[in-house]
Amino acid sequence: MSKKDLNRSLRLALIAVACSLAFFGSGLFAPPAAQAVPSFARQTGMNCIACHTDFFLLNEYGRNFKLSGYTFAAGGSNLPPISFMVQPSFTQTGRGIEGGAAPRFAANSNFALTQASAFYAGRLFGPYAEPLFGASAAAIMNKFGTFIQVTYDGVANRFHWDNVEFRFADTATMFGKPVTYGFYLNNNPGMSDLWNTTPVWGFPFSKSGLAPTPAAATLVNGGLSQQVGGVGGYMMIANTIYLELAAYHTLSTPFQYAMGIDPTGQTQIPGAAPYWRLAYTKTVGNSSYMVGLFGLAAHTYPGRDNSAGRDKIVDFGFDAQYQTSIDKHDITVLLSGIYEKQTWNASQQLGLASNPSDRLYEVKATVDYLYDKTYGGAISYFAVNGSRDPLLYSGSASGLPTSNGLILQANYIPFNKKGGPAFWPKSNLKLSVQYIIYNRFDGAHTNFDGAGRNARDNNTLYLEAWFAF
Amino acid sequence: MKTKTFLLSSLLLLGTALNLNAAEPVKRVTISGYDTMKFSVTTIEVKPGQPIIVELKNEGSMPKDAMGHNWILLKAGADPLAYVAAAANAKAENYQPKAMANRVIASIGLLGPKEHGVTSFTAPKEPGTYHYVCSFPAHTQAGMRGTLVVK
Numbered sequence: 059m060s061k062k063d064l065n066r067s068l069r070l071a072l073i074a075v076a077c078s079l080a081f082f083g084s085g086l087f088a089p090p091a092a093q094a095v096p097s098f099a100r101q102t103g104m105n106c107i108a109c110h111t112d113f114f115l116l117n118e119y120g121r122n123f124k125l126s127g128y129t130f131a132a133g134g135s136n137l138p139p140i141s142f143m144v145q146p147s148f149t150q151t152g153r154g155i156e157g158g159a160a161p162r163f164a165a166n167s168n169f170a171l172t173q174a175s176a177f178y179a180g181r182l183f184g185p186y187a188e189p190l191f192g193a194s195a196a197a198i199m200n201k202f203g204t205f206i207q208v209t210y211d212g213v214a215n216r217f218h219w220d221n222v223e224f225r226f227a228d229t230a231t232m233f234g235k236p237v238t239y240g241f242y243l244n245n246n247p248g249m250s251d252l253w254n255t256t257p258v259w260g261f262p263f264s265k266s267g268l269a270p271t272p273a274a275a276t277l278v279n280g281g282l283s284q285q286v287g288g289v290g291g292y293m294m295i296a297n298t299i300y301l302e303l304a305a306y307h308t309l310s311t312p313f314q315y316a317m318g319i320d321p322t323g324q325t326q327i328p329g330a331a332p333y334w335r336l337a338y339t340k341t342v343g344n345s346s347y348m349v350g351l352f353g354l355a356a357h358t359y360p361g362r363d364n365s366a367g368r369d370k371i372v373d374f375g376f377d378a379q380y381q382t383s384i385d386k387h388d389i390t391v392l393l394s395g396i397y398e399k400q401t402w403n404a405s406q407q408l409g410l411a412s413n414p415s416d417r418l419y420e421v422k423a424t425v426d427y428l429y430d431k432t433y434g435g436a437i438s439y440f441a442v443n444g445s446r447d448p449l450l451y452s453g454s455a456s457g458l459p460t461s462n463g464l465i466l467q468a469n470y471i472p473f474n475k476k477g478g479p480a481f482w483p484k485s486n487l488k489l490s491v492q493y494i495i496y497n498r499f500d501g502a503h504t505n506f507d508g509a510g511r512n513a514r515d516n517n518t519l520y521l522e523a524w525f526a527f
Numbered sequence: 528m529k530t531k532t533f534l535l536s537s538l539l540l541l542g543t544a545l546n547l548n549a550a551e552p553v554k555r556v557t558i559s560g561y562d563t564m565k566f567s568v569t570t571i572e573v574k575p576g577q578p579i580i581v582e583l584k585n586e587g588s589m590p591k592d593a594m595g596h597n598w599i600l601l602k603a604g605a606d607p608l609a610y611v612a613a614a615a616n617a618k619a620e621n622y623q624p625k626a627m628a629n630r631v632i633a634s635i636g637l638l639g640p641k642e643h644g645v646t647s648f649t650a651p652k653e654p655g656t657y658h659y660v661c662s663f664p665a666h667t668q669a670g671m672r673g674t675l676v677v678k
Contacts, residue, residue, distance in 0.1 A: 102664065103618060108593035118563045119594070122669040132615040132664035229608075229668065238668070297670040341563035341670075344587060383562050383588050431589075475590065 096141035096526050098123065099484040101180045103132045105477040106486045106526070111388045112428045112436070112469055113486060113526070114254075114263055117381065118346055121252040125238045125294055127227030128203030129181050139180030139204075145172040147522040149266040153515035159268040160213050168268050171212030172522065175220060178206040182224070202226050205249075213267035218318030219284060221249050221258070232295065239293040246283045247306055247333040250292060253348050255377035255394045256335075258283070261424040261438050262465055262492060269518040273451055273500050274442050274459030276398040276420055277325065278333075278354045278373040284319050285309060286327060292335070300350070302335035311362075323361045328368070331356035337377075345382035352377065359404065366407040372399045388428040396420040398444075411450045418444035418459060431475040438465040451500065455508035458501030463513075467492040478527070485527035492520040553578045554650075558673075560596035560638070562587035564666045569673035571659075573650040583635045584643040591639030596666070597622065598635040598644075600659040600675060603651065605630040607658040607667060614662035622662045632657065654678050 099106055102123065106113055109120030116124065123130050147170055154165030163170070181187065182204050187196035207220035227240035248256040257279040265271075275281060290304025308326045315321070337350030352375040357368040377394040398418040402411035421441045428434035441462035448457035470489045478485030499513035500506045506513060554577055559567035573579055583598045601610060610627055617624040621637040632651065635644040651657065654677050661671040 104593050104664075105590075107590065118669065119665065122564070122665055126665070126668070130665050130668075132618070236668075236670070341561070341565050343559075343567075344561045344563055346563050385588050 096143075096484060096486075097137075097139035097177060097180045098128065098141075100135040100137060100141075101131045101139060101185075103135070105474075105484065107431055107474050110474075111381075111390060111431075112426055112434045112471065113474070113488065114259065115261075115390055115426055116252060116254060116259075117383075117388075118341065122238075124250075124252055125227065125240070125292075126203070127201065127225035127240050127242075128179060128205055129201055129225075129227060131181060131185075131200070136185050138184045138186075139178060141177045141179065142525075142527055143173065143175045143177070144525045145174070145264060145522055146170075147172045147266065147520060149268040149521075150519045151269050151515065152517040153511070155270065162215065163213070163268055170266075170268055171210070172264065172267055173209050173211060175207050175209040177208075178204060180204070201228050211267065216318055219245070221246050221284070223249055235296040237293055237295050239291070241289070241291045242304075243287065243289050245285075245287055245309075247278055247286070247288060247304065247331075247354055248335075248352070250290065250302060250304075251335065251352075252300070253337070253339075253350070253377065253379045253392075254390075255348075255350070255379050255392050256352055256375065257394075257396075260394065260422065261392060261426065261436060262467065264490075264522055264524060265492065265494075266518055266520040269494070269520070270499070270516045272442055272459070272461035273453050274418060274444065274461065276373050276396045276418055277356060277358075277371045278352075278375065278396065279420060281325055282306065282308075282327070284317070285314060285321065285324050286331075288333065290333065297341075298339060300335065300337040300339065302333075304333040305330040306333060306354075306356075307331070321362065325356075325371075326359040326362045326364075327356045328359060328364070329357055344384070345380070347381070348377075348379045350377050351375065360402075360408060360410050363404070363408060366404040369404045370399075370401040373397070374399075386430045388431070388434075390424075390426040392422070392424040392426070394420075394422050402450075405450075409449065412447045412457075413445060413450075416445035416447050416450065418442065424465075428469075428471075432471055434469040434471065436465070436467045436469075438467075439463075440465065454501035454506060456501035456506070460501050461496065461499050461513075463494060463496040463498070465492065465494050482527055485525070487526075488522075488524040490522050490524065492518075492522070494518040494520070551577045553580055555580045555582075557582045557584065558598065559584045559586045560598075560661060560671070562589050562594050564594075564661070564669040564671045566598075566661070566671055566673050571673070571675045573675065573677055575650060575652045575654055575677055577650045578647065579633075579650055580645065580647045581633070581635065582643060582645045583638060585638040585640055588640050591637065591642075595622075595637040595639060595663050596661050596671070597637045597663065598646070598659060599623065599662050600632040600634065600648075600657060602630050602632055603653060603655050603657060605658070607660050607672060611660055611662050611664075611667040615664040622664065637663065650675070650677050652677075 182202035187199040203225045205223045209220040223244035225242045248258040286306040288306035292302035335352045339348040355372045375396040380391040400416045405411040424438035426436040477483040496513040504512045613624045614622040633648040657675040660667040
C-alpha cells in the first residue's frame with residue numbers, strides 16, 4: 059500500500075467513525091423510555107462488562123449465563139428481550155480485486171455495512187411468563203431461553219437468519235455435586251460453546267466481507283453455519299467438567315430459501331452428524347483455565363449431489379483457554395487446533411477432488427488484552443495446511459491449501475466500563491482497527507493463483523464501529 | 528440439704544460450662560472473593576458455640592455493580608438457592624432481602640474491588656452443616672458458596 063493510499067484510507071476511516079458517532083449520539087434510536095438494552099444486559103440488570111471482557115469474549119460470569127440457557131434474570135425489566143447491532147466498516151486490501159471486491163463494490167477502499175442484526179435473546183417469554191402462565195408455570199417457562207439473530211448482510215445485500223438457538227436449562231445435584239444441564243436446538247455446530255475457542259465464536263469476532271479469505275477450512279469451521287438443524291444436550295458438573303453431545307442434519311432447500319440462505323453447492327448431511335465437546339475447567343483466584351476436545355463426524359453429499367455416494371469428513375479438535383484479571387489488566391489466551399480427515403468417495407468420482415482422501419489442519423493462537431475495561435488489542439496467529447489436491451483447491455496454482463499469517467487488532471470500547479450514554483445505558487460501542495497479514499495464501503507466498511497475485515496483496519486493513527443497543 | 532447440694536452442683540456445672548465456653552479460642556477466618564466467582568475458603572470447621580470472626584476480602588477488579596461480593600451465613604434448614612433467588616431481585620437491598628433476614632445467622636455486606644468487611648458471631652450450638660453464599664446474582668450458582676461445619 060502506498061503512503062498516499064494509506065493517508066486516504068485513514069482519512070476515509072476517520073470520516074466513517076465520525077459519522078457513526080454523530081449518528082449514534084444524535085438520539086435517532088432513543089427509545090420511548092430510558093430503559094436499557096441489549097436484552098441480556100437488561101435481563102440481568104448489569105452492563106456488558108459483567109459477562110464480557112473485550113466483547114464478545116466471555117468471562118466466567120458470561121459462561122455461567124450461557125450455561126443457564128440465557129435465562130438468568132435479576133433486572134426486573136418489563137421490555138421484551140430485543141436488541142440490535144450495527145457494524146459500519148471500511149476495508150482496504152493490499153491490492154484491489156479486479157471486477158470489484160463484491161458486486162456493487164469497488165476494487166478496493168470500500169465502505170460497507172458489514173452487518174446489521176436484530177436479536178430476540180434472553181428468556182423465551184421475556185419478562186411476561188408470569189402474567190401469561192401464572193407463577194408456578196412461569197417457574198418452568200423461565201427455564202427456556204433463546205438466542206435468535208436475524209441479519210442484514212450489507213456486502214451480499216440480503217437478509218438471512220443468523221445464529222439461532224433455543225435452550226432449556228436447569229440445575230440439579232448429582233452425587234453431591236452441583237450440576238447445570240440443558241438441551242438445545244440450534245443451526246450451527248459449536249454455537250453452544252462457552253470459551254470462544256471453537257470456530258463459531260472464535261477470534262476474530264468480526265472481519266471484513268470485502269477481502270479475500272483462504273479457500274480451505276474444516277467443515278466444523280463455518281462449513282455448516284445456518285444450513286443445518288441440530289439437537290443436543292450438555293452438562294457442567296461441579297463447575298469443572300463440561301460434557302456435550304449433539305446431532306446435526308442439513309435443512310431442506312425450501313426452508314433454507316425461506317430463511318434467506320442459498321443452498322447451492324452446500325455440503326449436505328443427509329443423515330445425522332454427531333458433534334461432541336468435552337472440557338475441563340478450573341478457577342484459581344482471579345484466573346481460569348480450560349482444556350478441551352471437540353469434533354464432528356459426517357457422511358456428506360458434495361454440492362448436494364447424491365449421484366455418486368457419500369464422502370466422509372471427520373474433524374477432531376482440541377482447544378484451551380487461559381483467562382486472568384490482574385488489577386486493570388484482563389488477559390485471555392485462546393488456543394485451538396483442528397485435524398480433518400477427508401474421504402472423498404463421492405467427490406473423486408464427480409471430479410471435485412484429485413485424491414481418494416486428504417488431510418487438513420487448522421491452528422489458531424490468540425492473545426487478547428484489555429486495559430481498564432476500555433482499551434485493548436489482540437494478536438493472533440493462524441495457519442491452515444494439508445494435502446495437495448489440485449482439483450479440491452483449484453484456485454491455488456500449487457494445489458495446496460496452505461495459508462498462514464497474523465491478525466493484529468486494536469480496540470477502544472468507551473462504554474464498556476460504566477455503560478452507555480444516559481439515554482441508553484445498556485448499550486455498547488467498540489471501535490476497532492484490524493490488520494491481517496498473510497505470509498502464505500492458498501498455497502504460496504507469491505503468485506498463489508498463477509495470475510501474479512501475492513499473499514501480501516490480500517493483507518487487509520479493516521476499520522469498524524460496532525454498535526450494540 | 529439435698530436441695531442445697533443439688534443447687535450447688537448445678538451452679539458448679541453451669542460455671543464450668545460457661546468457663547469452658549469462654550475459654551474456647553476465637554476462630555478467625557479470612558476469605559477472599561474473586562472475579563471468577565469463587566470463595567478461597569469453602570469449608571469452616573468450628574465447635575458448638577465457638578466465637579468466630581470472619582473477614583471477607585474482594586480480591587477482584589471488576590466494578591461493584593457487575594461483580595460485587597458479600598458473605599451470608601444461613602440458618603440450618605434454609606435453602607441457599609431459595610435465598611439467592613430472592614436476593615437476585617433485591618438489588619435495592621444490596622442483594623440481602625429483608626423479607627428473608629430471619630434465615631440469616633451472620634453476614635458481610637456487598638463489597639467492591641479491593642474492599643473488605645468483617646463480622647463476628649457465635650457458632651450455632653446445634654452441630655450440623657450451615658451454608659454460606661455470595662448472594663450477588665448468579666454467584667452462588669457459579670460455585671461461590673461454602674459450608675460452616677459445627678461439630
